[in-house]
Amino acid sequence: MIDFHTHILPNVDDGSRDMETSLAMIKKEIADGVDTIVLTPHIKYNDNKFLKKKDIDKFFEEFYSKVSFFNIAFLLGSEIYYTENLLEKLIQREIKTLNDSNYILIEFNPFYENYNIENVLFDLKANGFKPIIAHPERYNYIDLKKILNYKEQGALIQIDSASLFGFFGKRAKKISHLCFKKNLVDLISSDCHDNNFRSPNLKETKELITKKYGIKIAEQVFEINANNIKNEILKIKNISNK
Ligand SMILES: [Fe+2]
Structure with a gap:
C-alpha cells in the first residue's frame, strides 16, 4: 500500500515536529501495511521563505540517512498551494514535484474559489x-x-482518509463518501500531520472502504491506481526505492 500524501518529513511545515514523531508515524504506516511513503511538505511558493526544491532535497537527504534502515520506500514530493504563476515556477524547476516527475500534488484555497480551477488545470x-x-x-x-x-x-x-470518518466535518464526510459512490476517487491518502489527531490511518480506512463499497473499489484505489501512479513517477528518477 502507498501513502501518497504525508507530512512526515520533520520540521519543514505544520506536520511532524521532530524525528521522534516521524519515526512513530513511519512505524504506524508500516503496521498499517504501507510499503511506500510519499513525503509531501507544504509549499507556498509566493512566500519569500518558501521551501525550494533544493531545500526539500537537502532536508530529505538528512532525514533519509536516519530512516533508511526501514524496509520501506520513501519518495519525495510536495503539496503545492496554488496561487498565480505556478506554471512559470514549475517550468523554472524551482518547485519540487512528485519524485521530480511531471505529477504534482496541488491544493486550492479551501474557503473560496479565488482562481478558476478548471482553467488552471487546463494550462497545467x-x-x-x-x-x-x-x-x-x-x-x-x-x-x-x-x-x-x-x-x-x-x-x-x-x-x-480522515474525511471519510468525519474529521473535517459533516460536509467533507458527505462529499468524500459521494465521491466513492460515484467512483470519482483516484487516490486516498492519510495526509497525516502527527501521531495523535492526524495520524496515519490507512488500515482502518481500507477496512471501511471494503465494508461500505466492496473489495473491488478498495483494490482500485489502494492498489491499482496507486501503483500505476507510483510506476509513472518512478520512470523519471529512482530515489531510495527498495
Ligand atoms: Fe497535506
Whole structure:
C-alpha cells in the first residue's frame, strides 16, 4: 500500500515536529501495511521563505540517512498551494514535484474559489503536468459537478482518509463518501500531520472502504491506481526505492 500524501518529513511545515514523531508515524504506516511513503511538505511558493526544491532535497537527504534502515520506500514530493504563476515556477524547476516527475500534488484555497480551477488545470495539462488535486472534499465551494469537471480536465482526485470518518466535518464526510459512490476517487491518502489527531490511518480506512463499497473499489484505489501512479513517477528518477 502507498501513502501518497504525508507530512512526515520533520520540521519543514505544520506536520511532524521532530524525528521522534516521524519515526512513530513511519512505524504506524508500516503496521498499517504501507510499503511506500510519499513525503509531501507544504509549499507556498509566493512566500519569500518558501521551501525550494533544493531545500526539500537537502532536508530529505538528512532525514533519509536516519530512516533508511526501514524496509520501506520513501519518495519525495510536495503539496503545492496554488496561487498565480505556478506554471512559470514549475517550468523554472524551482518547485519540487512528485519524485521530480511531471505529477504534482496541488491544493486550492479551501474557503473560496479565488482562481478558476478548471482553467488552471487546463494550462497545467497543456504544458505536460499531471495535477493530483489534494482533498477537494474539504473545499467549501466544492460539489460533485465541479469534481467531475476537474476530472474531465484530466486531473486526478485525492481524498483524505480522515474525511471519510468525519474529521473535517459533516460536509467533507458527505462529499468524500459521494465521491466513492460515484467512483470519482483516484487516490486516498492519510495526509497525516502527527501521531495523535492526524495520524496515519490507512488500515482502518481500507477496512471501511471494503465494508461500505466492496473489495473491488478498495483494490482500485489502494492498489491499482496507486501503483500505476507510483510506476509513472518512478520512470523519471529512482530515489531510495527498495
Ligand atoms: Fe497535506
